[in-house]
Amino acid sequence: MKTIYLDNNATTRVADEVFDAIRPFFTERYGNPSSMHFFGGSVAREIVNSRENMAKLLGASPQEIVFTSGGTESDSTAILSALSTMPDRREIVTTRVEHPAVLNLCKYLARVKGYTVRWLSVDKLGMLDMDEVKNVITDNTAIVSVMWANNETGVMYPVEEIAKIAAARGALTHTDAVQAVGKIPINLNKTDISFLSLSGHKLHAPKGIGALYIKRGTRFSPFMIGGHQEFSRRGGTENVPGIVGLGQAARLAMKNFEEENTRVKKMRDRLQQGLLERISQARVNGHPGNRLPNTLNIGFEFVEGEAILMKMDEKGICASSGSACTSGSLEPSHVLRAMGVPFTAVHGSIRFSLSRYNTEDEIEFVIEETPRIITTLRAMSPFNLETMKAACVVQ
Ligand SMILES: *Cc1c(COP(=O)(O)O)cnc(C)c1O
Numbered sequence: 001m002k003t004i005y006l007d008n009n010a011t012t013r014v015a016d017e018v019f020d021a022i023r024p025f026f027t028e029r030y031g032n033p034s035s036m037h038f039f040g041g042s043v044a045r046e047i048v049n050s051r052e053n054m055a056k057l058l059g060a061s062p063q064e065i066v067f068t069s070g071g072t073e074s075d076s077t078a079i080l081s082a083l084s085t086m087p088d089r090r091e092i093v094t095t096r097v098e099h100p101a102v103l104n105l106c107k108y109l110a111r112v113k114g115y116t117v118r119w120l121s122v123d124k125l126g127m128l129d130m131d132e133v134k135n136v137i138t139d140n141t142a143i144v145s146v147m148w149a150n151n152e153t154g155v156m157y158p159v160e161e162i163a164k165i166a167a168a169r170g171a172l173t174h175t176d177a178v179q180a181v182g183k184i185p186i187n188l189n190k191t192d193i194s195f196l197s198l199s200g201h202k203l204h205a206p207k208g209i210g211a212l213y214i215k216r217g218t219r220f221s222p223f224m225i226g227g228h229q230e231f232s233r234r235g236g237t238e239n240v241p242g243i244v245g246l247g248q249a250a251r252l253a254m255k256n257f258e259e260e261n262t263r264v265k266k267m268r269d270r271l272q273q274g275l276l277e278r279i280s281q282a283r284v285n286g287h288p289g290n291r292l293p294n295t296l297n298i299g300f301e302f303v304e305g306e307a308i309l310m311k312m313d314e315k316g317i318c319a320s321s322g323s324a325c326t327s328g329s330l331e332p333s334h335v336l337r338a339m340g341v342p343f344t345a346v347h348g349s350i351r352f353s354l355s356r357y358n359t360e361d362e363i364e365f366v367i368e369e370t371p372r373i374i375t376t377l378r379a380m381s382p383f384n385l386e387t388m389k390a391a392c393v394v395q
Contacts, residue, residue, distance in 0.1 A: 001315075001316040002316055003316050003318060004315075004316055004317045004318065004358075004362045004365060004366060005318050005355075005357070005358070006317065006318060006319045006352040006353060006354060006358065006362075006366065007318045007319055007320050007351075007353055008202075008294060008353040008354060008355040009151045009152075009154075009179060009202070009294075009295060009320075009351065009353035010320055010353070011201045011202065011207065012201060012202060012203065012204045012355055013204065013355075013357060014204060014205065014206055014245070015204040015205075015248070015249060015252055017248055017252055018204060018205055018206075018245045018248045018249050018252070019245075021244055021245065021248040022206070022241040022242075022244055022245045022248075025043070025046075025240050025241040025244055026241060029042070029043055029046075029240075030240075031043045032237060033046075033047055033237075033238055033240060034227070034228075034229070034237070043240055046240070046243075046244050046247075047067075047238060047240065047243050047244075048062070049247055050067075050243045050244055050246060050247025050248075050250075051065050051067075051243075051247070052247075053247040053248075053250040053251045053254075054211055054246060054247060054250045056250070056254065057181065057182070057186070057250040057253055057254055058181070058186050058187075058188050058196065058198075058213055059186060059187030059188050059189045059190075060188045060189060060213050061189075061216070063216065063231070064188075064213050064214055064215060064216055065211050065212075065213060066211065066212045066213075066214060066230045066231075066233045066234050067209065067210070067211050067230060067234070067238065067239070067242075067243050067246070068209075068210045068211060068212050068234060069208055069209065069210060069239070070199045070200065070201070070207070070208060070209065070210035071099070071101055071176065071178040071197050071198065071199030071202070071210050072101040072199075073210060073212075073223065074176075074195075074197030074198065074199070074210050074211065074212040075099075075101040075102050075105065075145075075174070075176055075197050076101070076105055076223060077195075077212055077222070077223040077224075077234075078143075078145070078174040078194075078195035078197060078212060078214075079092070079102070079105060079106075079109075079143055079145055079174060080221070080223060081195075081219075081220050081221045081222075081223070082142050082143035082172045082174065082194070082195070083109070083115065083142050083143065084221040085219040085220065085221050086142040086143075086172070086219075089139075089140050089141060089142035089171070090114075090115055090116055090140060090142070091115065091116045091117075091118060091138070091140045091141045091142060092106055092109060092110075092115055092116070092117045092118070092141070092142060092143055092144075092145065093117075093118045093120065093133075093136055093137055093141050093143070093144040093145070093146075093166075093171075094106050094117060094118070094119065094120065094144070094145045094146065095119065095120040095121075095122065095128065095146055095147070095157075096119050096120065096121055096122060096334065096335075096338040097122055097126065097147070097150055097152075097153075097155075097334070097335045097338050097339075098145070098146075098147055098176065099147065099151055099176055099178070101176065102145050102147070102176055103334070106145070116140075118136045118141075120132060120133060120136065120146070121338065122155075122338050122339055123339070123340075124339050124340050124341070125155070125286060125287040125288075125290075125339070126150065126153050126155035126285070126286045126287055126335070126339050127155065127287055127290070128146075128157060128158075130158070130161070133162055133165060134165055137165055137166055137169050137171055138169060139169055139170065141166065141169060141171040142171060142172065143171060143172045143173070143174055144162060144163070144166040144171055144172070144173045144174070145173075145174040145175070145176070146159050146162050146173070146174075146175060147159075147175060147176040147177070147178075147179070148175045148176065148177035148179070148180035148184075148186075148196075149177070149179040149180040149183070149184070149292050150179070150286070150335060151178070151179045152285075152297055152333055152335040152336070152351055153285050153286030153287075153291070153295065153297045153335060153336075153339075153351075154179070154286055154291040154292035154294070154295025154296075154297065154353075155286045155287050155290060155291055156180070156184065156290050156291065156292065159173065159175040159177075159191075159193060160191045160192075160193065163175075163191055163192035163193045163194070164192050166192065167192040172194040172195070172218065173192060173193050173194050173195070174193075174194065174195040174196070174197070175193055175195070175196050175197070176197045177196045177197060177198055178197060178198055178199045178202050178210075179202060179292060179295075180292070181198040181202075181203060181253075182202075182203045182204075182249075182250075182253035182257075183261060183264075183292050183293055183294055184261075184292065184293070185257070188213060188215070193213075193215065194214070194215045194218045195212060195213060195214055195215070195218070196212070196213040197210065197211075197212055197213075198210055198211050198212075198213075200242060200245060200246045200249060203246070203249045203250070203253060204249045204252065204253075204355070205242070205245040205246040205248070205249035206241070206242055206245050208239065208242055209239055209242030209243060209245065209246050210246075211246065214233070220233060222234060222235070224236055260356045261293045261294075262293070263356070264293050264294045264354050264355065264356060264358070265293035265294070267354055267358055267360060267363045268293060268294055268295070268296050268352075268354055270360070270363055270367075271296055271352060271354075271363050271366060271367060272284060272296050272298070274363075274364075274366075274367030275298060275367060275370055275371075276298075278367065278370075278371040279300060279370065279371050279374050281300070281301040281302065282298055282299065282300050282301070282374075283298065283299050283301075283345060284296070284297065284298055284299075285297040285298065285299055285336055285339065285341055285345075285349055286339075294353055294354040294355065295351065295352070295353050295354075296351070296352045296353075296354075297336075297349060297350070297351045297352075298349065298350055298352070299336075299341060299345030299346065299348055299349040299350075300345075300348040300349075300350070300374050301342075301344045301345050301348055302344055302348065302378060302381060303347075303348040303374055303377045303378060303381070304347055304348060304377070305321030305347055305348050305349055305350055306321060307377050308321070308348065308350055308373060308374070308377065309321055309350070311373040311376070311377065312369070312370070312373060315365075315369050315373075317365075317366055317369065319350050319351060319352050319353075320350070320351045320353075321333075321349060321350055321351070332346040332347060333346060333349065336349055352366070
């Protein structure tokens, strides 16, 4: 059976070009970039190239890029650095819809370290209230951390505008742009954004590599202290294959950026339209226009998301319910709950996330199969829609 992979916000396949570029760095060019001999030193040159490609994709300069082990490390590094370089400020501003890499770090900082966290709420389309943003950022704010795009719904946030507001208060801004990089244009050089996190494996590079952008002139305190690597901003021998792969992935993302993302968006829109036309009591979660081109989060009322995924799995379709990090528990998604999505739709919400490797035929197959799955599950349900509705009112 063919696999139809529509879970690209969880992870992506490594591009063939990336894989080919990486291979020699395991077996032939395994030198340490810090070595004095040419065998190692020539590898350092490759890191320089990767850093240049990475910077170019972000509209940044190479000195502003630090390679890390991924999105989570970049998030922790940025937020902890801001707190330690601004010890007089004891407040963090963030949103209720962040990835666990930011969300759980902030909860920890509040519970264990005594910081005050100001949680920004979102409306039913997943959008922030900019008046609330303005009011909550004060002279006590060390860092504002707002994701560029949400991994579950694809909703995008006005981080450039938020960074301007924060800068006027002397606060730093961090953005988790793991889902945004490569999907929407980013040009950091004219913004007030101090830190940006990205991850290789969401961008067709391997797992275990990422980067942190640190705006020139931003005071910085490293997370990993050790050797002089990464201009003494991140100690430890470099993950050379990862770094080379991330540089290649950045180069590929820049190639045909517009065409590829337009093609992906067209497939996403077709999937959305096809499913809404064929399935009753289905709704899109998140702002319909202000969304990443590749993401569709759709709630099928009165069905269990896990059951839908199991049925899809039988057809070779990979999607996800809630966020990958909360699946395995029956906890409904914190993002959809923050948006006030009705209980009856939260549990039946499915995220489809596409990439440039998907085809129109695959999308047509999913449009064909999904209505059958939903109908079967609704028929099997011990509740009819009315009793279920009544039960939900009580909860
Ligand atoms: C995947 C993801 C992360 C975590 O990145 P890792 O490289 O897996 O640590 C952080 N934030 C968002 C929005 C993500 O989608």
